[in-house]
Amino acid sequence: xxxxxxxxxxxxxxxxxxxxxxxxxxxxxxxxxxxxxxxxxxxxxxxxxxxxxxxxxxxxxxxxxxxxxxxxxxxxxxxxxxxxxxxxxxxxxxxxxxxxxxxxxxxxxxxxxxxxxxxxxxxxxxxxxxxxxxxxxxxxxxxxxxxxxxxxxxxxxxxxxxxxxxxxxxxxxxxxxxxxxxxxxxxxxxxxxxxxxxxxxxxxxxxxxxxxxxxxxxxxxxxxxxxxxxxxxxxxxxxxxxxxxxxxxxxxxxxxxxxxxxxxxxxxxxxxxxxxxxxxxxxxxxxxxxxxxxxxxxxxxxxxxxxxxxxxxxxxxxxxxxxxxxxxxxxxxxxxxxxxxxxxxxxxxxxxxxxxxxxxxxxxxxxxxxxxxxxxxxxxxxxxxxxxxxxxxxxxxxxxxxxxxxxxxxxxxxxxxxxxxxxxxxxxxxxxxxxxxxxxxxxxxxxxxxxxxxxxxxxxxxxxxxxxxxxxxxxxxxxxxxxxxxxxxxxxxxxxxxxxxxxxxxxxxxxxxxxxxxxxxxxxxxxxxxxxxxxxxxxxxxxxxxxxxxxxxxxxxxxxxxxxxxxxxxxxxx
Amino acid sequence: xxxxxxxxxxxxxxxxxxxxxxxxxxxxxxxxxxxxxxxxxxxxxxxxxxxxxxxxxxxxxxxxxxxxxxxxxxxxxxxxxxxxxxxxxxxxxxxxxxxxxxxxxxxxxxxxxxxxxxxxxxxxxxxxxxxxxxxxxxxxxxxxxxxxxxxxxxxxxxxxxxxxxxxxxxxxxxxxxxxxxxxxxxxxxxxxxxxxxxxxxxxxxxxxxxxxxxxxxxxxxxxxxxxxxxxxxxxx
Ligand SMILES: Cc1cc2nc3c(=O)[nH]c(=O)nc-3n(C[C@H](O)[C@H](O)[C@H](O)COP(=O)(O)OP(=O)(O)OC[C@H]3O[C@@H](n4cnc5c(N)ncnc54)[C@H](O)[C@@H]3O)c2cc1C
Ligand code: FES
Numbered sequence: 001x002x003x004x005x006x007x008x009x010x011x012x013x014x015x016x017x018x019x020x021x022x023x024x025x026x027x028x029x030x031x032x033x034x035x036x037x038x039x040x041x042x043x044x045x046x047x048x049x050x051x052x053x054x055x056x057x058x059x060x061x062x063x064x065x066x067x068x069x070x071x072x073x074x075x076x077x078x079x080x081x082x083x084x085x086x087x088x089x090x091x092x093x094x095x096x097x098x099x100x101x102x103x104x105x106x107x108x109x110x111x112x113x114x115x116x117x118x119x120x121x122x123x124x125x126x127x128x129x130x131x132x133x134x135x136x137x138x139x140x141x142x143x144x145x146x147x148x149x150x151x152x153x154x155x156x157x158x159x160x161x162x163x164x165x166x167x168x169x170x171x172x173x174x175x176x177x178x179x180x181x182x183x184x185x186x187x188x189x190x191x192x193x194x195x196x197x198x199x200x201x202x203x204x205x206x207x208x209x210x211x212x213x214x215x216x217x218x219x220x221x222x223x224x225x226x227x228x229x230x231x232x233x234x235x236x237x238x239x240x241x242x243x244x245x246x247x248x249x250x251x252x253x254x255x256x257x258x259x260x261x262x263x264x265x266x267x268x269x270x271x272x273x274x275x276x277x278x279x280x281x282x283x284x285x286x287x288x289x290x291x292x293x294x295x296x297x298x299x300x301x302x303x304x305x306x307x308x309x310x311x312x313x314x315x316x317x318x319x320x321x322x323x324x325x326x327x328x329x330x331x332x333x334x335x336x337x338x339x340x341x342x343x344x345x346x347x348x349x350x351x352x353x354x355x356x357x358x359x360x361x362x363x364x365x366x367x368x369x370x371x372x373x374x375x376x377x378x379x380x381x382x383x384x385x386x387x388x389x390x391x392x393x394x395x396x397x398x399x400x401x402x403x404x405x406x407x408x409x410x411x412x413x414x415x416x417x418x419x420x421x422x423x424x425x426x427x428x429x430x431x432x433x434x435x436x437x438x439x440x441x442x443x444x445x446x447x448x449x450x451x452x453x454x455x456x457x458x459x460x461x462x463x464x465x466x467x468x469x470x471x472x473x474x475x476x477x478x479x480x481x482x483x484x485x486x487x488x489x490x491x492x493x494x495x496x497x498x499x500x501x502x503x504x505x506x507x508x509x510x511x512x513x514x515x516x517x518x519x520x521x522x523x524x525x526x527x528x529x530x531x532x533x534x535x536x537x538x539x540x541x542x543x544x545x546x547x548x549x550x551x552x553x554x555x556x557x558x559x560x561x562x563x564x565x566x567x568x569x570x571x572x573x574x
Numbered sequence: 575x576x577x578x579x580x581x582x583x584x585x586x587x588x589x590x591x592x593x594x595x596x597x598x599x600x601x602x603x604x605x606x607x608x609x610x611x612x613x614x615x616x617x618x619x620x621x622x623x624x625x626x627x628x629x630x631x632x633x634x635x636x637x638x639x640x641x642x643x644x645x646x647x648x649x650x651x652x653x654x655x656x657x658x659x660x661x662x663x664x665x666x667x668x669x670x671x672x673x674x675x676x677x678x679x680x681x682x683x684x685x686x687x688x689x690x691x692x693x694x695x696x697x698x699x700x701x702x703x704x705x706x707x708x709x710x711x712x713x714x715x716x717x718x719x720x721x722x723x724x725x726x727x728x729x730x731x732x733x734x735x736x737x738x739x740x741x742x743x744x745x746x747x748x749x750x751x752x753x754x755x756x757x758x759x760x761x762x763x764x765x766x767x768x769x770x771x772x773x774x775x776x777x778x779x780x781x782x783x784x785x786x787x788x789x790x791x792x793x794x795x796x797x798x799x800x801x802x803x804x805x806x807x808x809x810x
Pocket of ligand 2 (some may be wrong): 629
């Protein structure tokens with residue numbers, strides 16, 4: 001089957017929906033999502049969205065910009081960070097106008113709270129910058145944007161999984177998708193495709209991400225010739241529930257919660273004397289693991305405690321109810337009485353599809369774009385997060401750059417003729433699926449996936465070194481080899497997750513390889529990328545973005561300079 | 575320890591009606607029911623179909639019937655049931671089964687859309703945010719927890735007998751906008767619900783509140799709509 005639109009947006013999270021709203025009612029747009037739109041993982045965002053609206057305390061966008069740059073360990077492109085932090089206040093007010101029900105101050109303005117790495121006056125003390133709706137900020141923004149797009153009459157193709165991009169003579173003119181309920185292969189022909197497919201946390205065993213977070217968009221763009229940027233920077237959030245990885249938002253520490261080791265010692269005071277428990281995530285994650293390595297994990301085990309007992313039931317009820325529920329349900333912990341056992345959990349990809357500030361996907365190092373292809377949100381790298389993202393900056397990123405990409409697409413389709421659709425691409429995908437369904441190997445997808453997640457966790461997470469990375473690379477390549485010998489046991493055409501997981505596994509193995517190659521190449525420690533064999537930041541050699549693209553069938557590395565405007569790299573202490 | 579799962583199966587391509595299939599799954603007491611279903615799919619039977627994404631009760635994908643009660647598979651642990659490690663897993667009632675535990679939620683979302691689920695305001699937007707009192711925001715807060723999992727609507731006894739009844743989830747969403755002080759069409763919203771397919775379909779049976787995985791006092795919120803309508807009527 002074939003469908004025609006002006007624009008196809010892949011992904012119904014915040015980035016995709018914000019772009020759809022910007023396109024407006026003039027463009028014929030389709031939003032495709034492999035899970036039903038409101039199941040997108042943006043809905044899981046808890047803590048808040050950062051903007052210097054100064055409702056609770058003095059604040060300015062320059063401070064926000066400084067914090068973001070410093071948080072990124074000076075790897076973020078400062079022109080892009082400036083766009084984002086300057087735009088942030090308007091972004092919040094716009095959300096409010098659309099109906100987002102933020103928590104309020106006593107005088108009826110949007111309430112704000114403290115978050116990791118966000119400070120006043122260029123690092124002097126924590127500042128309340130995160131706008132929030134209890135600890136369900138993502139949920140309420142996702143619902144509001146989705147309901148607005150329903151009002152506008154945007155066409156949704158929920159539970160349709162995009163399997164390939166249509167790139168005809170170097171121009172992107174559509175996607176090929178698979179309808180979960182029927183197994184139908186559908187070609188969407190259009191003038192522009194916007195990828196907003198979110199993160200890839202499922203590369204790792206312990207993660208706060210959803211089953212849908214398999215990095216499809218990144219892998220599809222990579223296979224279509226786009227560059228992936230800074231993929232070695234993977235954020236581990238310090239406080240996942242022990243063993244489960246379910247997130248306990250930084251908001252818990254923003255509201256006053258503290259981390260304690262086996263001695264009951266508030267250890268972050270030692271590592272970050274100024275902002276303590278509100279240090280950025282890369283640091284806190286390393287500190288937790290250091291405490292554990294030094295034998296100060298609780299009961300000698302691989303976790304520490306997050307203590308909220310002193311906050312009182314009122315603050316917890318009004319501002320942290322959701323995470324209190326998670327602790328109760330999954331760890332059996334009443335947070336008003338007992339501390340929560342926590343350990344770092346894979347949370348966010350700083351890297352992604354190399355994109356400019358208008359969502360244009362970069363094809364070459366010189367800034368040329370791949371016409372017709374756009375990207376925004378977590379799947380893209382603009383780059384505003386550099387080597388480490390600050391909390392509350394991702395929702396902001398999805399909205400600011402989702403809107404800008406939507407506007408750029410709107411302009412692009414005005415001047416672009418309708419491409420001639422060809423059946424070739426759908427047929428290619430159909431025959432690829434038939435081959436996959438007919439394969440009769442003995443390898444099981446579930447097992448390959450588990451082995452990948454295990455090895456990534458072991459060697460490519462918070463602490464890395466050459467030998468481990470080499471071992472991981474070898475293992476990933478072996479898994480790729482074995483993945484050619486799978487079979488699809490579900491031969492049906494209705495909700496065949498078995499088939500789709502085989503495809504997702506292929507995507508993740510590609511991305512794992514890119515992450516490891518970047519990590520091996522970067523012989524320094526910066527932000528979330530910590531090399532035990534190179535524990536210093538090395539600006540002379542590595543103040544650059546890592547770009548990986550496919551050359552033939554092999555990944556090829558190159559570099560792109562970092563844009564520095566206002567803030568020269570300095571030592572990063574908190 | 576081994577857990578036994580009797581899981582409802584229906585494949586539209588081969589089955590004329592549903593059947594139950596038995597699986598034995600090694601599990602720990604702290605495992606989620608969803609973990610067990612995944613284990614079945616990954617290790618024993620990849621043809622088993624169910625929805626899931628976030629795995630911690632926030633996306634609303636995996637409402638189903640677990641040992642006779644509607645719940646999220648990712649929010650229930652093995653130890654939450656004293657059924658001697660035996661589980662019966664079935665799809666949500668009321669909705670048509672597409673395959674196994676996957677049901678067709680289109681009617682559910684049509685009803686959601688029917689309540690005009692978006693803020694309607696008059697005039698130009700202010701430069702900054704509109705003011706809203708903290709009390710008003712807290713008043714609608716319970717409804718903001720809704721993850722559209724359909725557990726309430728699937729459990730509601732009225733939904734079973736009146737297919738036109740909007741059902742608790744859509745009415746809860748209506749409550750969210752009716753009681754949001756920023757909204758400009760409160761009266762119009764109320765009037766639209768003023769019949770047996772709307773708010774008066776609710777006979778205060780509490781099933782929705784009972785099963786809600788987010789602990790939303792659904793029945794009470796619906797009660798607010800009734801109260802407001804009665805007030806309107808008496809002031810007419
Ligand atoms: C638990 C948690 C808490 C967080 N809290 C915060 C916070 O407080 N503040 C903050 O700023 N950030 C937070 N983040 C990060 C932030 O939520 C995410 O980075 C952001 O929401 C990503 O949005 P997105 O629109 O890019 O993608 P997503 O919301 O992940 O959406 C991806 C979309 O793409 C679709 N998709 C993917 N692949 C395909 C395919 N092949 N075919 C079709 N569709 C596809 C999916 O169905 C989905 O609709 C949090 C993240 C997590 C996991
Ligand atoms: S999987 Fe998201 S609610 Fe259960």
